[in-house]
Amino acid sequence: xxxxxxxxxxxxxxxxxxxxxxxxxxxxxxxxxxxxxxxxxxxxxxxxxxxxxxxxxxxxxxxxxxxxxxxxxxxxxxxxxxxxxxxxxxxxxxxxxxxxxxxxxxxxxxxxxxxx
Numbered sequence: 001x002x003x004x005x006x007x008x009x010x011x012x013x014x015x016x017x018x019x020x021x022x023x024x025x026x027x028x029x030x031x032x033x034x035x036x037x038x039x040x041x042x043x044x045x046x047x048x049x050x051x052x053x054x055x056x057x058x059x060x061x062x063x064x065x066x067x068x069x070x071x072x073x074x075x076x077x078x079x080x081x082x083x084x085x086x087x088x089x090x091x092x093x094x095x096x097x098x099x100x101x102x103x104x105x106x107x108x109x110x111x112x113x114x115x116x
Contacts, residue, residue: 019080026073033066 036058040049048054 022073023077026070026077029066029069029073033063033070036062036066 037055038051039058040047040054041057042048048057
């Protein structure tokens with residue numbers, strides 16, 4: 001949570017360490033996306049645990065935000081892998097196209113974390 005604002009403002013350079021951290025967070029968001037379909041909620045003081053109702057409520061509330069986070073991370077990783085493949089072929093690794101995309105993705109994570 002401390003590094004996210006620094007990375008958004010590009011005060012901290014992207015390193016391989018951050019790539020590993022981003023990968024761990026990607027796995028977390030994937031599990032979060034799946035588990036939210038089975039996480040009950042309160043309705044009129046009663047916990048609702050029926051799968052159809054839980055899934056329906058999740059799709060109507062936070063599913064779009066969670067899906068965008070996972071999709072943006074997936075695109076980010078594919079761009080990074082492609083940049084490292086170019087570097088392995090003797091070229092210069094260029095991640096400049098991913099920078100703006102990463103900012104949007106991390107901003108969405110902040111929104112999601114604020115909900116917690």
